[in-house]
Amino acid sequence: MATKRVVKKSVVAGAAGGAGISIGALSRATGIPVQTLRTWERRYGAPVPERKPSGHRLYSLAEVERLRGISALLAAGHRAADVLPRSDAERSVMRDTAAGSGETASPALRVGPAGEPLDFTPVLQAVRRFDRPAIVAWLHAQWSRLGPLLFLQDLAGPFLQRIGEQWSDGTIEIRHEHFATACLTDVLREVREPFDRQAKGPRVVAALLSGDRHEGGLLMAGVLLAVRGFRVVYLGVDTPAAEVVGAAKEANVAAVVVSVSRSVPAAAARRGVVALRGALPKRVAVWLGGSGSPEKVAGCTRFQSLAEMDAVLAASRR
Numbered sequence: 001m002a003t004k005r006v007v008k009k010s011v012v013a014g015a016a017g018g019a020g021i022s023i024g025a026l027s028r029a030t031g032i033p034v035q036t037l038r039t040w041e042r043r044y045g046a047p048v049p050e051r052k053p054s055g056h057r058l059y060s061l062a063e064v065e066r067l068r069g070i071s072a073l074l075a076a077g078h079r080a081a082d083v084l085p086r087s088d089a090e091r092s093v094m095r096d097t098a099a100g101s102g103e104t105a106s107p108a109l110r111v112g113p114a115g116e117p118l119d120f121t122p123v124l125q126a127v128r129r130f131d132r133p134a135i136v137a138w139l140h141a142q143w144s145r146l147g148p149l150l151f152l153q154d155l156a157g158p159f160l161q162r163i164g165e166q167w168s169d170g171t172i173e174i175r176h177e178h179f180a181t182a183c184l185t186d187v188l189r190e191v192r193e194p195f196d197r198q199a200k201g202p203r204v205v206a207a208l209l210s211g212d213r214h215e216g217g218l219l220m221a222g223v224l225l226a227v228r229g230f231r232v233v234y235l236g237v238d239t240p241a242a243e244v245v246g247a248a249k250e251a252n253v254a255a256v257v258v259s260v261s262r263s264v265p266a267a268a269a270r271r272g273v274v275a276l277r278g279a280l281p282k283r284v285a286v287w288l289g290g291s292g293s294p295e296k297v298a299g300c301t302r303f304q305s306l307a308e309m310d311a312v313l314a315a316s317r318r
């Protein structure tokens with residue numbers, strides 16, 4: 001009811017003679033922030049306003065229903081980049097398909113206090129305020145509550161994904177994404193530290209392929225390795241194969257752990273891993289993970305998930 005009133009009150013004559021509403025009224029009617037509407041227009045060319053002689057944007061009333069439909073698709077887990085550029089007819093097919101399958105594109109988060117989906121809203125608001133103490137305190141509280149595996153798999157991974165989705169939706173900018181990623185990666189280093197100090201198990205090198213700068217997955221794998229008592233020689237992002245091999249030999253490691261992000265093209269990922277495997281001594285195992293890691297490379301073990309690696313680590317330490 002309140003929404004209808006807002007729209008009605010703000011309707012003015014459009015430049016072409018039809019009725020139109022301001023960006024503020026459109027935002028209030030749809031719940032989509034003004035900044036997001038502007039970002040969508042810049043990135044995806046939609047929604048398209050007319051312009052008043054003053055230069056202010058004026059939207060047709062039909063835009064309210066259209067944007068509500070778009071919001072529903074985003075809430076069901078679709079990304080703005082997939083939804084905004086489409087025609088109304090294509091979006092209608094997307095809605096029908098989603099309703100028929102009962103599926104959502106977002107990962108199911110079942111780590112709320114009572115096993116319900118986790119609500120990221122407060123922490124995402126803290127990201128937009130650049131409130132590092134609030135974000136770090138929240139992450140530490142979740143670490144204590146969930147324990148390593150659940151924290152990494154069901155919280156840290158989806159948190160980074162959500163940040164990526166919010167960037168692609170235009171809800172946040174690159175500066176927010178960098179800031180959020182930095183807070184999380186700092187916490188991942190911090191929680192690993194006490195385990196590193198006590199670790200007495202085999203040494204492993206942890207690295208990303210040359211050119212890959214996505215270290216979230218590698219840091220997560222590093223935490224699990226340290227928790228299981230492995231001594232992690234962390235080389236991090238963008239490491240040339242020759243340096244990984246050098247570290248593996250000098251530190252006399254049992255394994256090299258490589259995370260490959262989805263940003264690495266498949267052929268380059270396979271080439272990089274094959275070259276690394278070929279240059280390492282046979283006694284050194286190669287453990288792969290990450291959404292871009294190649295399947296079935298001879299002499300390498302590819303883990304589908306952190307949980308799968310953790311199960312193998314637990315067994316090997318026993």
Ligand code: B12
Binds near residue numbers: 152160212216259289
């Ligand atoms: C943060 C981020 C960045 C940061 C990274 C900073 C940092 N310190 O890590 C910065 C700003 C550097 C960045 C840069 C770029 N990025 Co970026 N980035 C992201 C973002 C938002 C999060 C990445 C992340 O950490 N994901 C979470 C990880 C943890 O997920 P995961 O890799 O699937 O890992 C999970 C499992 O696979 C497993 N796992 C991972 N590793 C391992 C290892 C082992 C051993 C095991 C067992 C398990 C395991 O654990 C994880 C948790 O479940 C994603 C969005 C997204 N949806 O992922 C984009 C994303 C990956 N980036 C993307 C792109 C395109 C880029 C750039 C090319 C952008 C540009 N034009 O410059 C550059 C490339 C830089 C480079 N040379 O690598 C694209 C990739 C597109 C694609 N091909 O699919 C994405 C998907 C964004 C998008 N929607 O377009 N990015």
